Amino acid sequence: MNSPKQRQNIHYFPGHMAKAFAALAPYLKSADLVVEIADARAPSASRNPMLLSLLGEKPHLLVLSKLDRADPKVTEAWLSYYQSHQTNAIASDLKHEKIIRNLLTGASSMITRKREKEQKIGMKPQPLRLLVLGIPNVGKSTFINNLAGRNAAKAANRPGVTRAEQWVKVSQDFVLLDTPGILPMNYPSEEQAILLACLGSIKEEVLPLDALADSLLALLRSRYPACLEERYGIADVTPLSDTMIYEKIAKRMGYLSAGGNPDFSKARRGLLKDFQDGLLGRLSLEGAPC
Ligand SMILES: Nc1nc2c(ncn2[C@@H]2O[C@H](COP(=O)(O)OP(=O)(O)OP(=O)(O)O)[C@@H](O)[C@H]2O)c(=O)[nH]1
Numbered sequence: 001m002n003s004p005k006q007r008q009n010i011h012y013f014p015g016h017m018a019k020a021f022a023a024l025a026p027y028l029k030s031a032d033l034v035v036e037i038a039d040a041r042a043p044s045a046s047r048n049p050m051l052l053s054l055l056g057e058k059p060h061l062l063v064l065s066k067l068d069r070a071d072p073k074v075t076e077a078w079l080s081y082y083q084s085h086q087t088n089a090i091a092s093d094l095k096h097e098k099i100i101r102n103l104l105t106g107a108s109s110m111i112t113r114k115r116e117k118e119q120k121i122g123m124k125p126q127p128l129r130l131l132v133l134g135i136p137n138v139g140k141s142t143f144i145n146n147l148a149g150r151n152a153a154k155a156a157n158r159p160g161v162t163r164a165e166q167w168v169k170v171s172q173d174f175v176l177l178d179t180p181g182i183l184p185m186n187y188p189s190e191e192q193a194i195l196l197a198c199l200g201s202i203k204e205e206v207l208p209l210d211a212l213a214d215s216l217l218a219l220l221r222s223r224y225p226a227c228l229e230e231r232y233g234i235a236d237v238t239p240l241s242d243t244m245i246y247e248k249i250a251k252r253m254g255y256l257s258a259g260g261n262p263d264f265s266k267a268r269r270g271l272l273k274d275f276q277d278g279l280l281g282r283l284s285l286e287g288a289p290c
Pocket residue numbers: 065066067068069092093094095096134135136137138139140141142143154155156157158159160161162163179180181182
C-alpha cells in the first residue's frame with residue numbers, strides 16, 4: 001500500500017482541472033450562493049479544501065449527495081455535526097428526490113436577504129445565481145438537472161464528464177452554473193485518495209486496482225461485515241483472511257479462470273464494482289467526528 005510508486009500515482013491534477021480552478025474567481029464574484037456538492041458516503045474526503053479557500057464570505061450550502069447510497073445513521077450524524085459547526089448542510093438523493101423544497105429550505109435565509117436588498121433599492125427580483133462546485137463525480141450536473149427538471153447538463157457515472165462551465169436557468173428563482181469537478185492538487189493522505197477512488201471520483205487507471213480493492217475490503221470488514229456476508233453468502237468474515245474472502249466472492253459470483261479456479265483479480269474488481277453500483281447496501285466509508 002505504501003510503496004513510493006503507488007504514492008506517486010495518486011497525485012493526480014490534470015491540466016483541465018487547473019484551468020477550471022483558475023476560471024472560478026470571476027464566476028464566484030457574481031454568485032449569490034455557492035452550492036458545494038460532496039458524497040454522503042465520505043463527506044470529508046470528498047470535499048476540496050482548495051475550493052473552500054476561495055469562498056471568503058460568500059454564502060455557502062453543502063449538499064451531501066447519494067443519500068440513497070449512504071448509511072442513514074451516519075449521514076444523520078454528519079448533518080448534526082455540521083449544524084453544530086455553523087455549516088449550512090443538507091443531504092439528498094439527487095437522482096430520485098425532488099430537491100427544490102430541500103434547497104429552498106437550505107437557502108431560505110439567503111433568498112430572503114436578497115429580496116429585501118432588491119426591495120430596498122427598488123430593483124425587480126432577480127434569480128439567485130448559484131455556483132455549483134465540488135470534486136468529480138459527486139453529482140453536480142445531476143443536482144442541476146434535478147432542479148431544472150430536464151437533462152440540461154450532461155451527467156454520467158465517471159469522473160470528468162463536465163469539461164466546461166455552463167449556466168442553466170432553472171426558474172424565476174434560480175440560475176445555476178455547472179462546473180467541472182476539481183480535485184485537490186495534493187492529497188493530505190493516501191487514505192483520502194483511496195476513498196475518492198472507491199467513490200469513482202478519481203479515474204480508475206490512476207490507482208492500482210488490486211490495492212484499492214484490498215483497502216475497500218479492509219474498510220468493509222471493519223465497518224460493515226454483514227453486508228459482505230449477505231452479498232457473498234459468507235457465514236462470518238471475522239476469522240477469514242482476505243484471500244479466503246476473495247475466494248468465496250469468486251466462487252459465489254462465478255469469477256473463475258478457464259481452469260475453474262477462483263480469479264482473484266476479477267473478485268477484486270467485482271467487489272469494487274458492487275460497492276460503486278450500490279449492491280452492497282447503504283454504506284458510509286467515513287464516520288462523523290464526535
Ligand atoms: N444513487 C445516486 N446517484 C447519484 C446521485 N447524484 C448523482 N448520482 C450519479 O452519480 C454519477 C455522477 O453524477 P454527475 O452529475 O455526472 O457528477 P458531476 O459531479 O457532475 O461529475 P463531473 O462532471 O465528472 O465532475 C451519475 O451516474 C449520477 O447519476 C444520488 O444522489 N444518488
